[in-house]
Structure formats: structure tokens, C-alpha cells
Amino acid sequence: MKGGVGxxxxxVGLAYELxxxxxxxxxxxxxxxxxxxxxxxxxxxxxxxxxxSNKTIADxxxxxxxxxxxxxxxxxxxxIITLNPWKIENGKMDLIPSSIRLFEEKRILVAKPYSESYxxxxxxxxxxLSYDYCIIDSPPDFxxxxxxxxxxxxxxxxxxxxDYMSQQGLIILEKKLEEIKEHINCQLLGYVINxxxxxxxxxxxxxxxxxxxxYKENILTKIKEIQAYSKWPSTHKPLDNKDDRSxxxxxxxxVIKEVEK
Ligand SMILES: Nc1ncnc2c1ncn2[C@@H]1O[C@H](COP(=O)(O)OP(=O)(O)OP(=O)(O)O)[C@@H](O)[C@H]1O
Ligand SMILES: [Mg+2]
Numbered sequence: 001m002k003g004g005v006g007x008x009x010x011x012v013g014l015a016y017e018l019x020x021x022x023x024x025x026x027x028x029x030x031x032x033x034x035x036x037x038x039x040x041x042x043x044x045x046x047x048x049x050x051x052x053s054n055k056t057i058a059d060x061x062x063x064x065x066x067x068x069x070x071x072x073x074x075x076x077x078x079x080i081i082t083l084n085p086w087k088i089e090n091g092k093m094d095l096i097p098s099s100i101r102l103f104e105e106k107r108i109l110v111a112k113p114y115s116e117s118y119x120x121x122x123x124x125x126x127x128x129l130s131y132d133y134c135i136i137d138s139p140p141d142f143x144x145x146x147x148x149x150x151x152x153x154x155x156x157x158x159x160x161x162x163d164y165m166s167q168q169g170l171i172i173l174e175k176k177l178e179e180i181k182e183h184i185n186c187q188l189l190g191y192v193i194n195x196x197x198x199x200x201x202x203x204x205x206x207x208x209x210x211x212x213x214x215y216k217e218n219i220l221t222k223i224k225e226i227q228a229y230s231k232w233p234s235t236h237k238p239l240d241n242k243d244d245r246s247x248x249x250x251x252x253x254x255v256i257k258e259v260e261k
Contacts, residue, residue, distance in 0.1 A: 003140035005166060006159040006194035008036040009229055011137035013248030014157075014255065016238055019091035021249050022256060024132040026091065027081070030098035031057060031149050032139040033106070038097040040233040041085050047097060055080045056099035061106070061122060077125055086238055094131075106145055123152035133255070142176045150180070155189035155259065157220065157251075162196055162207040189258055190220040192251060198225050221250045 015028040030037040038047055038056075050056055059080055077096075084092040126134055136149040150156060158173065160166050193211055197204050212219060228244045239245050 005161050005169075006192070006223070007140075008032070008040065008137050009232070010157065010159050010192055010194065010248070010251065011135050012037050012040050013239070013245070014251050015093050015133070015135040016086070016088075017245065017248040017252040018133050018135075018255070019088045019093040020238070021245075022252055023090040024256075025130070026093045027096065027126070027129065027131040027134045028093055029057060029096040029126070029134065029136045029149075031102075031136050031145050032098055033058075033100055033102035033145075034139065035098045035100060036233065037137040038095065039236075041095055041236060042082070042097070043236050046085075050082065050097045051099050051101070055082070056097045056101070058099035058101040058105045060096075061102065077129060091132075102145070106143065123148055126152060133259075142173065147180060147184070150177075150184045150186045153186045155187050155255075157189050157192060157255075159192045159194045160211060162193055162204050162211060164207070167207070167211075188218065189255060190218045191215050192220050192247075193222045196222060196224045220254045221247050223247045 011028065015026045018024040019026045028037065028041075035047065038050075042050075057080065060077065080096055082095045082097060085095055086093060134153075136153060138146045138149050158170070160170060191211070193208060196208055208222070226244060228239060228241060232239060
């Protein structure tokens, strides 16, 4: 949930490996008005075109705030899906792009009474689309968009950076989840320790060890600082190096094992 911990990197990496390595049909939803996942996948001019033609998640929320939910949303959903932008064979990775306009839609929706269940309803029809997996990339704040994403999901994954601030963020997250647990039916799938520094810092090593002791088998994988990841958003293409892809293959394997057991 915290900013810059690797939510977007992991969401895109996981969605890509589920489809390309495990032949699954995947829908990736960018629920963050920062549009990071969208812009990692498509070039800026392609995103602008989607935004101009109202084919983004912000348009789904705009329609639903006008009362068009349930049956009508199913139609809306298929209208706003970008089909297999990376042209994956065997499986596929479709995308619902985000939009900077989602900041505004969120503001309107938050002002509505019962906005929590309202937002949840908006995303519910996604479950009736025939995907094997739907991955939602969330914004950094624990806001209505995150609650909507949790409300529509069966599982959530929490990336953690092995530093003090992230550990504090985790405590806040657990508190917030406790507050809304009556309204959502979404289980923890696991943690990903991300951005482990490659330098020999005993401080980071100790925190990583503490996290491993505390969360044990709930840790899906550990990821070091990898230069290819910081460059990745500017390429708009899948990672091609096998080693760079391996942490996401590992997460995908763990996700399939848990979900399909
Ligand atoms: N393991 C890693 N090694 C190197 N760079 C990484 C790694 N994981 C993420 N990054 C980079 O760190 C930055 C933050 O990652 P990312 O955007 O995935 O985080 P986020 O949690 O989605 O952030 P936000 O809260 O703003 O949405 C990005 O530039 C990303 O490319
Ligand atoms: Mg992000």
C-alpha cells in the first residue's frame, strides 16, 4: 500500500508471467490515477488515445456514478478493455487502463453516501468476465479505490521494503484492514519482500531476517534491487531476461498453487 514499494512492478510482472509462462487468461486493472502500470505497458501516445476515447477505468466509475451499474457495467467493462497489448501467445494479458481523470471521479464517488459498497458494486461485474486471473494495481493511499479493489478481490498481495518506514506502513495497513474486514471477503495471499539492497548493509539484512521470521511461509518471494526493473517502465515492453523474470515466475507459481488448490 505504501508508496514506491513495488506494487506496480509486481502487478505487471505477475500478470505477464501468469499469461506468458502459465498460459492463463489475465485481466490487469490499473486502479491508480498515477497511471504507472498503464504507461509501463503502453506508450504515452497510445494512453492519450485511450483516455481521449474514454476507454479507461475512470470512465467505468463515471458511468456508475450516473447509476449505470450491474447489467450495463458488463457492457461498459468490455468496452474499456485493451486487448492483449503485448500480444502474448497461448495465454493473454488484457488491460483496463487508468486515467489521471480517476482523481476527479474518486472525489465525486467519495462524497456519495455508502460509497464503500457502491464502489465495490462498480467492480463486481469483472468477476463475470471469463478470465482465469484478474490483477488490480492499487494506488499508494488506503483510499476508496483500494477498498473497492479489495471488495472485488479474493486475495491480496503486500509488497514490503525491508526498511523501518515500510514496517510502520504495514502496521497501519493491518489496522485499516481490520476496520473494513466486515465489508470485504479478501484474504492475504502473501508478502513480497522487494528492493533488498545489494550492498552489504547489516541493517537491511537484519530487517529482512526479522520479516522472514515473522511472516515465514507467507513470503511469496524476495526480490533484490535490480537495475532492469528501474528501467522497465520506460521500455513499454515485457522483460526479456530470464533471470530478471524469475521472481515473478515464482510469485505466479505460488499464486496458482494457492488459488487453484
Ligand atoms: N526490485 C526492484 N529493483 C529496482 N527497482 C525497482 C524494484 N522494484 C521496483 N523498482 C522501481 O522502484 C520504483 C517504484 O516501484 P513501483 O512503481 O512498482 O512502486 P509502487 O508501490 O507501485 O509505487 P506507487 O505507490 O507510487 O504506486 C519504480 O521506479 C520501479 O521501477
Ligand atoms: Mg504503483
